[in-house]
Amino acid sequence: MFQLLIVDDEASVVDSLADTLPWHEIGISTVFKAYSGSEALELLKTNTIDIMMTDIRMPGLNGLELLALVRREWKRIKCILLSGHAEFSYAQQAIQHDAHEYLLKPISDGEVLDKVGNLVGILQRERDESRHYERVEKAFQEHLPKLQGDLLADLLQGVKISPERLGQKLESLKIAIPAEGRFALMLFRLEDRFAELDFYSLSLMEYAVVNMAEELFEDDFRLWSCKDLHGYLVFLVTIAGEGDTQQDRQEHPDRAAEPVESRLQSMASQLQLSVDRFLKGSVSVLISRWGSFPLDIKRLYEDILLSMRKQVGNQSGLLIYASDELEQLPVHALQRLYEPPMLVHLLESGDWEKTHDKLTGIWSELGAKWADSQEHLLEAFFSIYASFSSFAHKNGRQLTDMIGPHLSDVTGLTPSRSLEALQQWMFQSLELLQQCMENETRNDRENTVRRIKLFVQKHLVEDVSLQAIADYMYMHPVHVSRIFKLETGENLSDFVLRLKMEQAAFLLADPSLKNYEVALQLGYQNPNYFIKVFKKYYSLTPQEFRQKLEAVEEQ
Known part of the structure; x- marks a missing residue:
């Protein structure tokens, strides 16, 4: 099902189209109403709109200007332009802004349903195709390094993730590390001139360090990196040779020959030298003991932070293996108090x-x-x-x-x-x-709803559109609607309609008033539209309603 937005400064046109046509039959689940271009923009920002039908000539933001904004910000929305003027310039601009339909008023209900139904069919076919998913996949790939880093940062802070959920995240983020797999943590602190850089320059340097590390370590280790809460670069290191076939081990005999710890320390030292040579700065490196993923990740992280405080301090350019002294401490800090969420x-x-x-x-x-x-x-x-x-x-x-x-x-x-x-x-x-x-x-909700009801009752025959109520309340239209529904269980538009129809029934009981006079007293400038709305509400025309009242009185 799709969602439709109707925009016109003539409230009777909007209300008639939105409230009386069988939209559900052509695949429209929700119809939003806007009585100006600016109100339409607010609805577009807060709701997922699939099709927009807008008049061209409106005060303020006109239909063509609205269409241009929609094409820039919401390219996937299908648009229909309505106009009471068959001017070639309008049609030309509609084509330029990629409007899917250009209709001249007056329009029959059948024509409106037919045009909107065609666009529903187009949207459905597009949804079934793979273009949307390809765009999502491309965006996912572009943000993959950040998503990977965010997951590692969460694990370092002790965020609780179930084994099943963690496995799904690792798979979707293309991180190859098995449950209970061996890993070590490597912490880099950028020092000296790096500390004087602005945020953008420092980000570039951190990006360079990560790339240098991945290139240097790639033959022997796999790196998974992030920036932690303290501003340190943290790498989760796994062994590239683990899980290799016999042929892989024969092709890389040096992997088995040299102890893993020595290889890791040697490459960390080379990275320090590379940072000093190419980036003209120093780094301190701390390497944790090896542990089991993900069980030991938070404990090993706390080990290297403790080593940073006790063994590095204000010194720079050091390379240190973190010990297990954290486990030997007589007193430990509280864990649950400080682990996220705070x-x-x-x-x-x-x-x-x-x-x-x-x-x-x-x-x-x-x-x-x-x-x-x-x-x-x-x-x-x-x-x-x-x-x-x-x-x-x-x-x-x-x-x-x-x-x-x-x-x-x-x-x-x-x-x-x-x-x-x-x-x-x-x-x-x-x-x-x-x-x-x-x-x-x-109390706030009750007071808000009370003020809304008083405004509606006071201005029932004037402008009681959602935008008018929102302006009076100094609130967003969507928020007004949601609060009213949450507190009363009734849609705001249904409340307004109910009051109008109850007032209509009261006025129609007065035989001295003509039907069109009743319509005008209720704010309906078009008597035919009033009759249409009244019949939909009561299942009787105003005249039939009066006849029924007379029959009851005679009895």
Whole structure:
């Protein structure tokens, strides 16, 4: 099914075409209405439009100007131009802008359905062909390196991905690394003059380093690279010879002869020299121990970061093998508290279920490892309190106003005195935050809908188009429509029509009013159109409706 947009400054034309024709029978699922070129642009930006039918002569942005914009921004949309003037210049410009049809008013319903139906057929054939998928594939290939890097960055940060989903991602992104395959991490820190470069120049240098590394390592290793949150270049290194056939091993006997660690260190040293020679800068390189993919990726990443802090520091041009000293440390940092998605981001997204799961994970880790560690309890409490406070402040509220003075009071640090106290505090606070935001959202929606209804009732016989209501509310038309439907369960256009038809029924009960006078009082400049709409709503013409009222009164 496809979506149609009808554009005309004559509201009666738009409403008649949109509301009375059997669009569903020709493959149109949704008909959008716009009463100006600017309103049409807003709908085009927020909805997937397949066919646009527009009048040429409109105030402001006319039909030809709208068509030119559509051709530039939404090339796939099929366009039909309507005109009440058989001028050759219009037809010529329509051809230039690749309009699919040029129709002269007045147009019969059958002709409109026929022309739109033809375009539906064209769209359906295009959808069945492979041209669209080829364009998608081309775009995918162009963005493949970034998509690969984003996945590696997520894994380094500990983002949870199921084995099945990870396998699908690796396959789609053309990354050849098997589950439980051996790998090492290699971290590059660009130093000295690189630190003084602007963002664009630094990006070029990083691109050059990655290309140099891939060229230098390609015979012996496979590299998968990204830029991490600290600005370091990180390479996941796998062995090119693993999985080779017997013939491959015979053709490359040097691979088996030299230990993998020595080859990797030698090539990393060569890359350092190449960066110094060709890019005129220095890099420090840290190489992790070998691990199993993807189980060890976050642990090995933390190993090389620790080595960077402890063994490299402010020095430059070093090449270091990271040790396993992280496992030997007597105290470890909390994991669930800082792994993505961060608590503050979950709060801002409004996903309360995932926020609850995040807090549950933090509490479970504390209970399993650090229940007796006052420092870890304090660390968790202050971090969670800061996230709650930040969320409250971004919503223009004090935390005290949202969760109450008792829970927001940090005097004596009562919530951090025990694991049970922390658990009770954070889940009670979360529940109150959620209740506060849901009440606020509900109140905002109710107030918005109340103002919309008052506007419609006050201006029922004037302009009550979606754009007019949106302008009054200082909101986007699509947002107005969605809020009204969400709060009332009724489409805004149906609400307006219902009020008009109820008012029509009331006026028609007055025998002193002619049918055309009733139409004019309701804002219908075309009495025939009023009759058409009334009959569709009540299944009776206005005259039949009056006759039925008279028969009831006589009884």
